[in-house]
Structure formats: C-alpha cells, structure tokens
Amino acid sequence: GENVEQHPSTLSVQEGDSAVIKCTYSDSASNYFPWYKQELGKGPQLIIDIRSNVGEKKDQRIAVTLNKTAKHFSLHITETQPEDSAVYFCAASPPNDYKLSFGAGTTVTVRA
Amino acid sequence: DVKVTQSSRYLVKRTGEKVFLECVQDMDHENMFWYRQDPGLGLRLIYFSYDVKMKEKGDIPEGYSVSREKKERFSLILESASTNQTSMYLCASSATDRGTEAFFGQGTRLTVV
Numbered sequence: 001g002e003n004v005e006q007h008p009s010t011l012s013v014q015e016g017d018s019a020v021i022k023c024t025y026s027d028s029a030s031n032y033f034p035w036y037k038q039e040l041g042k043g044p045q046l047i048i049d050i051r052s053n054v055g056e057k058k059d060q061r062i063a064v065t066l067n068k069t070a071k072h073f074s075l076h077i078t079e080t081q082p083e084d085s086a087v088y089f090c091a092a093s094p095p096n097d098y099k100l101s102f103g104a105g106t107t108v109t110v111r112a
Numbered sequence: 113d114v115k116v117t118q119s120s121r122y123l124v125k126r127t128g129e130k131v132f133l134e135c136v137q138d139m140d141h142e143n144m145f146w147y148r149q150d151p152g153l154g155l156r157l158i159y160f161s162y163d164v165k166m167k168e169k170g171d172i173p174e175g176y177s178v179s180r181e182k183k184e185r186f187s188l189i190l191e192s193a194s195t196n197q198t199s200m201y202l203c204a205s206s207a208t209d210r211g212t213e214a215f216f217g218q219g220t221r222l223t224v225v
Contacts (some may be wrong), residue, residue: 001171009152034213043116043202043216044155089154098143098162098206099170100214104154 002027004092006103014111019077021106023090026071030092033066033073034100038087047088048075080110115139116217118203124223131190133220135203141215142208144186146170146178149200149219161186162208193224 003026013019025033031052036044050057050064050073057064061080066073077084087107091100119134137144143162147155147170157170159178167178175197179187186205190197200221204214 004154006154036216041218043204043218045216046213049213098208099145099157099160100155101157102147102155104152 002030002092002094002101004090004101004103006090006106008106009104010107010109012109012111013080015080015082017080019075019080019084019108019110021075021088021090021108022072023074023092023103024070024072025092025101027092027094028068028071029094031095032093033064034091034093035062035064035075036089036091036102038089038105040086044089077108080108082110082112084108085110116203116205116215118201118217118220120220121218122221122223124225125190125193127194127224129190129193129224131193131222131224133188133190133201133203133222135186135188135205135217136184137186137203137205137215138184139205139207139215140183141205142183143206143214144180145204145206145214146176146186146188147202147204148172149202155202158188190222193222195224198222198224 034049038044063076090103145160146158161180203217
C-alpha cells in the first residue's frame with residue numbers, strides 16, 4: 001500500500017516568515033495529494049489539494065508543489081500568522097480509490 | 113456545510129468492555145471512514161465503507177469491527193477494549209462524485225483504563 005513520510009515533525013517560525021513542510025510517497029500511481037490542518041480540539045480540515053496533472057497550486061498565502069518524478073510534494077505557507085499554528089497532515093491517494101494515506105503530521109508554531 | 117458528528121468528545125472505558133463509537137454525516141455521502149490518531153503516527157485507517165452494509169478492513173483493523181446499517185451512520189466497535197486502544201478516533205466521510213476530499217468529525221478521545 002501507499003506509504004507517506006512527512007518532515008519535519010515540528011516547525012517553529014517567527015510571525016511573518018515562511019513555513020515549508022515536505023512529504024514523500026511510495027506509490028507512483030497516486031494522483032491526489034491533499035493537505036489538512038487540524039486545530040486544537042478539532043478534526044482535520046482540508047486546506048488545499050493538488051492532482052497529478054498540476055505542478056503547483058496557490059490559494060492566498062498557501063501553496064502546494066508536486067514533483068511526480070521524485071514522488072514528493074510540499075506545502076508552503078507565506079507571511080505566517082498566529083492562526084496558522086496547528087498540526088498539518090499531508091496525504092496521498094491512488095486513482096479510483098477513496099482512501100487516504102496520511103503522513104505523521106507537522107506541528108507548526110508561529111511565534112509572535 | 114457538510115457535518116460529520118461523532119457521538120462523544122471524551123470517553124473513559126474499562127479494559128474488557130465493549131465500546132461503541134458512533135458517527136453520523138448529513139450530506140448523503142457514500143464513503144465513510146474510521147481513523148485513529150496517535151502522536152508521531154498520524155492518522156491510520158481502521159475500517160472504511162463505500163456503501164450501506166459494505167465494510168472493508170483498513171491498515172489496522174485488529175481488535176475493531178464496524179457496522180453500517182444506514183447510509184448516514186457508521187459505527188466503530190471495540191469488541192473488548194484494551195489499554196493500547198487508548199487514542200483519538202476520527203470519523204470521516206466523502207462523496208463519490210467529488211473525488212477524495214474527506215470531511216472529518218471533531219474526534220472522540222477514548223481512554224481505556
């Protein structure tokens with residue numbers, strides 16, 4: 001099955017700086033790569049996703065890049081704010097399969 | 113808005129008890145999932161269901177079973193709770209015609225003593 005590795009496990013950044021989280025996956029057939037944000041006491045919530053026919057996708061301060069050849073994808077958060085503090089999970093899914101395989105998560109702390 | 117509701121936020125059960133975790137979604141989604149979340153291990157899939165009465169094992173099904181008698185409800189059952197099942201349990205649902213985007217409940221923190 002799919003194996004997703006995520007780094008780093010913790011990330012502390014100064015407010016206004018950028019944060020980058022990286023994930024690798026094992027199944028070259030995977031074609032859907034979502035990112036979830038989990039705030040304290042809540043369930044994970046989708047923040048951005050990318051499909052294998054796209055190399056980069058942006059939504060305001062967040063962006064995701066995908067390198068299918070290297071089997072890795074990254075989340076970029078620019079101009080970080082205190083409300084960006086949360087646990088972030090990457091995930092991958094092969095075509096015609098609704099299951100998601102998740103990374104171990106990254107705890108992001110934005111220092112004021 | 114899609115709403116996935118888990119019946120309890122916190123549960124404390126004794127070793128050996130049979131435990132039921134309930135999940136209800138209100139968006140007529142075909143697919144439902146149960147994950148457990150542990151520090152450093154991320155979310156691991158326990159069981160999933162793509163239709164009523166249908167169930168499939170995920171990556172860590174041992175010690176668990178599920179029931180899906182109605183489309184909107186997916187129950188996770190711990191047949192005989194053990195201390196190593198102390199964890200955060202997350203239910204999710206998704207719609208077949210919307211790809212793989214999953215919507216999560218708020219989670220149930222289960223402690224087995």
